[in-house]
Amino acid sequence: MTVTPLHAPRPARAGDGGSGSAPRWPSGLQPDLPPARNPGTALDLALVRGTRINRSAVERRVGTLPGRRTVKKEWQAAWLLRAIACMDLTTLSGDDTDGNVRRLCAKARHPMRQDLVEALGIGDLDLTVGAVCVYHRYVPTAVQALAGSGIPVAAVSTGFPAGLSPFEQRLAEIRASVEAGAEEIDVVITRAHVLTGNWQALYDEVRAFREACGDAHLKTILGVGELATLTNVARASLVAMMAGSDFIKTSTGKETSNATLPVGLVMARMIRDFGERTGHEVGFKPAGGIRTAKQALDWLILMKEELGDRWLRPHLFRFGASGLLTDVERQLDHFVTGRYAATWRQPMV
Numbered sequence: 001m002t003v004t005p006l007h008a009p010r011p012a013r014a015g016d017g018g019s020g021s022a023p024r025w026p027s028g029l030q031p032d033l034p035p036a037r038n039p040g041t042a043l044d045l046a047l048v049r050g051t052r053i054n055r056s057a058v059e060r061r062v063g064t065l066p067g068r069r070t071v072k073k074e075w076q077a078a079w080l081l082r083a084i085a086c087m088d089l090t091t092l093s094g095d096d097t098d099g100n101v102r103r104l105c106a107k108a109r110h111p112m113r114q115d116l117v118e119a120l121g122i123g124d125l126d127l128t129v130g131a132v133c134v135y136h137r138y139v140p141t142a143v144q145a146l147a148g149s150g151i152p153v154a155a156v157s158t159g160f161p162a163g164l165s166p167f168e169q170r171l172a173e174i175r176a177s178v179e180a181g182a183e184e185i186d187v188v189i190t191r192a193h194v195l196t197g198n199w200q201a202l203y204d205e206v207r208a209f210r211e212a213c214g215d216a217h218l219k220t221i222l223g224v225g226e227l228a229t230l231t232n233v234a235r236a237s238l239v240a241m242m243a244g245s246d247f248i249k250t251s252t253g254k255e256t257s258n259a260t261l262p263v264g265l266v267m268a269r270m271i272r273d274f275g276e277r278t279g280h281e282v283g284f285k286p287a288g289g290i291r292t293a294k295q296a297l298d299w300l301i302l303m304k305e306e307l308g309d310r311w312l313r314p315h316l317f318r319f320g321a322s323g324l325l326t327d328v329e330r331q332l333d334h335f336v337t338g339r340y341a342a343t344w345r346q347p348m349v
Helices: 045-050 055-063 073-085 098-109 114-120 136-145 167-180 191-195 199-213 230-242 261-278 293-307 324-337
Strands: 087-090 131-134 153-156 184-188 217-221 247-249 283-285 319-321
Touching (some): 045 230, 073 087, 073 293, 073 324, 098 131, 131 136, 131 184, 136 153, 167 184, 191 199, 191 230, 199 217, 230 261, 247 261, 261 283, 261 293, 293 324
Parallel strands (some): 087 319, 131 153, 153 184, 217 247, 247 283
8 A cells, every 4th residue: 555645735825714825935946955044134123013913813714724624545644644754753851761762762763663654655755753852961862862864853942941041051051952963952932022022132032042053953932822912923933033043933832822723823924924025934843732643734734825835844844742643653553454543552652
């Protein structure tokens, strides 16, 4: 049995459920071609302060998604394989150990059971996850476990999850993780800068994080559940991109509210607006609360409709997830066998 390549409805057009115009990106780009890093721009305070979000319109738009777009059978299986490729397989628990991290890295190298790989006919894909995300303490362990795999190690940093440790200490943490081998750094912002409208301070903070990262990619966590309004989410997204973020990320996963489709729509629109203004492509990472294959499909469809096929690749889209892979693997097992497997049948993630 061979899974058909990824396919989905075309991007939404003007008037389609309030989705706005289809994304406009430089011609000639190939979906699998990684983007150049975002160099950032000067802070445009007039643009930031003039950005406002209509919550009712956002909720109407995302409310159309689950019922209007769906994929079934072999198409669903292909989309779920793409979801695996876009996962940042994550462990950020207080009881993490070197052994658990090594087991997670083994799962990252081989995210599906071999019998499913053979049944789906995808052995030649060499499927892996997008990255492994850990605390700084476990970066050397993950780097060693993933050696030769091409899977990058991402480190959460800057006083994760609150981001309230001394500023120089936060910068030092970034540099230490990069020196230890992390290729991606997930930083958290000072939410107070957003809540008080101190956009210059937020810009300067993220810019300093970007410089401390060096060649490592910067993924900026906004902590959307603590930003109060969708307008704040939109403005913080713009400032983070202006400061040079390579990705903007919804949440730490520790807030009471994490990745939701309304927040995702707002952040995707800001990415699209920033790209049309500057020509720079910025990635997006929803994290926290995404646990089922159905939720993953909703996010992939949102990305395709709002940003296009390039945002269905790990260089521009990631799921921050710890338990999502288990349900995705169960759904693929059901596609192959027609029966749902017990969760315990899936290898530890």
